[in-house]
Amino acid sequence: MTRPVYPWQAALWQTLAGRTQYAHAYLLHGPLGIGKRALAERLMARLLCRSPVGLDACGQCKACLLLAAGTHPDNFILEPEEADKAIKVDQVRELVSFVVQTAQLGGRKVVLVEPAEAMNLNAANALLKSLEEPSGDTVLLLVSHQPSRLLPTVKSRCVQQACPLPSEADSLVWLAQALPESSAEERRELLSLAAGSPLAAVSLQGQGVREQRAQVVEGVKKLLKQQQAPSQLAEGWNSVPLLLLFDWFCDWSQLILRYQLTKDEEGLGLGDMRKVVQYLADKSAQAKVLAVQDWLLAQRQKVLGKANLNRVLLLEALLVQWASLPGQG
Ligand SMILES: [Zn+2]
Secondary structure, three states, X not given: OOOOXXXXXXXXXXXXXXXXXXXXXXEEEOOOOOOHHHHHHHHHHHHHOOOOEXXXXXXXXXXXXXXXXXXXXXXXXXXOOOOOOOXXXXXXXXXXXXXXXXXXXXXXXXXXXXXXXXXXXXXXXXXXXXXXXXXXXXXXXXXEOOHHHOOHHHHOOOEEEEOOOOXXXXXXXHHHHHOOOOOHHHXXXXXXXXXXXXXXXXXXXXXXXXXXXXXXXXXXXXXXXXXXXXXXXXXXXXXXXXXXXXHHHHHHHXXXXXXXXXXXXXXXXXXXXXXXXXXXXXXXXHHHHHHHHHHHHHXXXXXXXXXXXXXXXXXXXXXXXXXXXXXXX
């Protein structure tokens, strides 16, 4: 039942699993989509196993079998009950009473919290109690994609372990196996759209992100040629995730500003928008681009915060501003 280690985690795995002694709590942090959860689960199995083989869980002892069946009594996974929702304070209270119990199998107890930033303030404060008063041989593994959102008092009680993005070359080698049907160029594009996270690249591929991107780029070009109105486009992009749209437009505004400053043609981003970015950089006043970028970043925060937004109106507002970038005034 050895879990897949991603090749880029090999050194990290040696560091984590090669210890003879464990601290009370670890914070595994790094970008989304690089396999931190898989790493934490593998470490959890290793810590619970009664007769590890090398650095790995044996997969055969009682502890391993119970863990595989999801019935290990000394293992606790704290995660949102629904994806993208908060971890509730009641869930943390359950965890706190788990931590003070004696281990039923007589070995360690291991807790996995993921994503740790899903704890709101009350939940995080409740967890602090368990971090402050370690009981018995309990190891807490916190996993976070956004460690800046964690309480400083929570972070300071954990041994922090950064999980870096794999290099582009390593990611591309792995993606060639994960997406054998795609071309090398497509894989490079996906990885770039996923901000360098190989697992995120695979899931973007599954969501049809390249087709969505092509649709949006096509739309932006028509918008600038005044062949299509903002309202039409806004409705036509129904199937494209709002956050993705804001990521792209934030990215493009950044590329426009960079090109205005540097005139560096290497820094124009992905091929599909290079000409448009260059055109907008040449034709638009910098102050206007900055204003649009400020607006985009502020709206992106609202999208991230899952504010109740009128999608079509928001996109229309975005496109009206985008269309007015080139030209005077
Ligand atoms: Zn075992």
